[in-house]
Amino acid sequence: MTGFADRGAAPDSTVTYAFAVCRGEDASGAPLPPGLSAGAPVRALRFGALTAIVQEVPAADFTEEVWRRRLSDRAEVERCARAHHAVVTAVARFRPTVPLALCTLYRDDWRAIEALGRDEARFAEVLDRVAGHVEWGVKVYVRPEEHASGPDGATGATPRPAPGAAARGSAGGPAPGAGRAYLAERRERQRSRVRRHEETLRDADVVDTTLRGLASAARRLQPQHQELTGDPRPQILNAAYLVAQERTAELSAAVTALRRRVGAHIEVTGPWVPYSFAGEV
Amino acid sequence: MSDVDYRQGVATAPGPGTANLADILERVLDKGIVIAGDIKIDLLDIELLTIRLRLFVSSVDTARKAGIDWWETDPALSSRAAQCALREENAQLRHRVAALEAGDAESGTAAEREA
Known part of the structure; x- marks a missing residue:
């Protein structure tokens, strides 16, 4: 992190970074991960009836300018996102937890207590909603055969029929129906591509509708770009479901049945702390 | 979370270390409760754009190296x-x-x- 230090801030001043808010008087019960800075431990900070999980971090490392640079460095982004996520996950293991967005910062503990305290009712409401629940991420990918075939069909470079081959059976020139047969084949390929596309969208709807039936709440997220996932298959559904812990087996059975029923590939991630259900409903 | 046993039958149960970066980013940046902090770092404005741009640029670089x-x-x-x-x-x-x-x-x- 030193490489990103900002000359503007005093070298030794610190700010309070807030990771999450949870119920309970203290956050003891589990060792907490190191967080975002090596200098100070991640700790609990009481405000009202709730507890914030915070860490003192060097002010110079947490300015907008530093983050602007940091965010174009994939390794740094990954390190920070994982460090934040690790703390949130560790806290949520033992109590209902509301994750805060990455980079929620206060000048000091007192400011954090004051500011978070103003939203105590809102936190309490979210904690009630997510208590006893976990978030499951479900993604549906385009059916493999659809992705494998480019706009021109499976090989992408369909050669024109060689004159000799097309003329087989006739004497000399191209067979009379060769052109029309070629066009018919192109049309058929186009039709089957459209058909597969529609089937895939239907798969996504079936998956979403089925899982919504089991969930206390559901959100459709933006499908992830292939550059970001590194997966060559386009994603057609990216959804999050807030599911009661006692319905986990039901969810598992539903996904197994869906996998048998639909042709598309279904990926399940979780259990997540209910990040996607912490904001406004 | 520890009492959820979903490991048999359905795929992954990512711990903090194993979940894929795209999934984590979309949650820690876009989701989570947004509370006004003292220090304004408007990640939603600057970052997703920057990241996508970067990733695109790097894939172009990769393509160029591959001769495309x-x-x-x-x-x-x-x-x-x-x-x-x-x-x-x-x-x-x-x-x-x-x-x-x-x-x-x-x-x-x-x-x-x-x-």
């Missing part, structure tokens, strides 16, 4: 490509003129029909 340079030869994307296309057409025309002048029109027509 469509953005340099597609006339819609590059003026250099447009010049390339003109030069090529020019060369073909010169070749055709030379062929005609040599009285070899037959092979030229055949080549054209084939092209």
Whole structure:
């Protein structure tokens, strides 16, 4: 992190970074991960009836300018996102937890207590909603055969029929129906591509509708770009479901049945702390 | 979370270390409760854009290393490509003129029909 230090801030001043808010008087019960800075431990900070999980971090490392640079460095982004996520996950293991967005910062503990305290009712409401629940991420990918075939069909470079081959059976020139047969084949390929596309969208709807039936709440997220996932298959559904812990087996059975029923590939991630259900409903 | 046993039957149960970066980013940046902090770092404005841009740029770099340079030869994307296309057409025309002048029109027509 030193490489990103900002000359503007005093070298030794610190700010309070807030990771999450949870119920309970203290956050003891589990060792907490190191967080975002090596200098100070991640700790609990009481405000009202709730507890914030915070860490003192060097002010110079947490300015907008530093983050602007940091965010174009994939390794740094990954390190920070994982460090934040690790703390949130560790806290949520033992109590209902509301994750805060990455980079929620206060000048000091007192400011954090004051500011978070103003939203105590809102936190309490979210904690009630997510208590006893976990978030499951479900993604549906385009059916493999659809992705494998480019706009021109499976090989992408369909050669024109060689004159000799097309003329087989006739004497000399191209067979009379060769052109029309070629066009018919192109049309058929186009039709089957459209058909597969529609089937895939239907798969996504079936998956979403089925899982919504089991969930206390559901959100459709933006499908992830292939550059970001590194997966060559386009994603057609990216959804999050807030599911009661006692319905986990039901969810598992539903996904197994869906996998048998639909042709598309279904990926399940979780259990997540209910990040996607912490904001406004 | 520890009392959720979902491991048999359905895929992954990512711990903090194993979940994929795209999934984590979309949650820690976009989700989570947004509370006004003291220090304004408006990640939603700057970051997703930056990241996507970066990732795109790096994939272009990868493509270039692999010898794929469509953005340099597609006339819609590059003026250099447009010049390339003109030069090529020019060369073909010169070749055709030379062929005609040599009285070899037959092979030229055949080549054209084939092209």
